[in-house]
Amino acid sequence: MESPFKPEILKGKVALLTGGASGIGFEISTQFGKHGASIAVMGRRKTVVDSAVSSLQSLGIPAVGFAGDVRKQEDAKRVIESTVKHFGKLDILVNSAAGNFLVSPEDLSPNGFKTVMDIDSVGTFTMCHEAINYLKKGGPGRSSDDSGGIILNISATLHYTATWYQIHVAAAKAAVDAITRNLALEWGTDYDIRVNGIAPGPIGDTAGVRKLGPAEIKSGTREIMPLFKLGEKWDIAVAAVYLASDAGKFVNGTTLVVDGGQWLSGPRH
């Protein structure tokens, strides 16, 4: 779908996206690139990262990729430093790496719980922590009239109520939302950095929906949830473009729900 935004609204920006080589993260990489940004993608699988970079480059988008795991602080540091070395600065950090599987609490080992917390919550904090020096106003590569950079954390709506077989992810995303708010307060005040989140609903053609909900989605859910329909990766990506652009310059500390109204809907009485 054609973008409603001008193609240059992210011109001159450098964005690093964890999980940026696949799924929703890759669509954000693509839309950021189409709106003028240079893109660095980070992912665990080198082949997936390489193929994402080729796809971006074939669209004329300046792109580079680095294999790395957000659970490793040394990887976070290396990838951020490599991004700045390659493009000269860092303006936008998108934390979209996530782990997920369906399991009941009694069958989930504490290590399974910890694994998802480590990827989603600790990984998000680690990336922010390692990037702060580059994102803050006046940081390396930033011109003196630049404001601080931008952080976008990809969350979910699972924890707004409660979600079957998702105790680990719900806990992890609740922590991500807390990170978003606390960094927005402290780094907004001290460093002129805006920190926001996006909570996608069920998005077609993603690992989340393939793994988590095909039965419910295919079986008449629309009847009991009047606003419910599958979103597209594009819906999340253009929301990210909005938040990362100057159109969102007064938005700080919010997690924008992009779910067609799904989380607040229930059975019709």
Ligand code: HXC
């Ligand atoms: C139960 C599981 C499990 C499963 C792993 N574990 N998979 N437990 N059911 N299906 C447990 C393991 O038993 C182990 O605990 C611990 O988790 C670590 O497992 P590893 O396989 O060693 O971990 P690792 O190789 O690091 O992989 C982590 C992973 C990850 C979380 C499983 O590979 C993964 O999920 N990748 C998919 C990424 C993905 O789907 N992203 C999209 C996210 S969608 P023990 O105790 O045995 O040592 C999303 C949307 C949310 O986030 C909102 C939706 C609406």
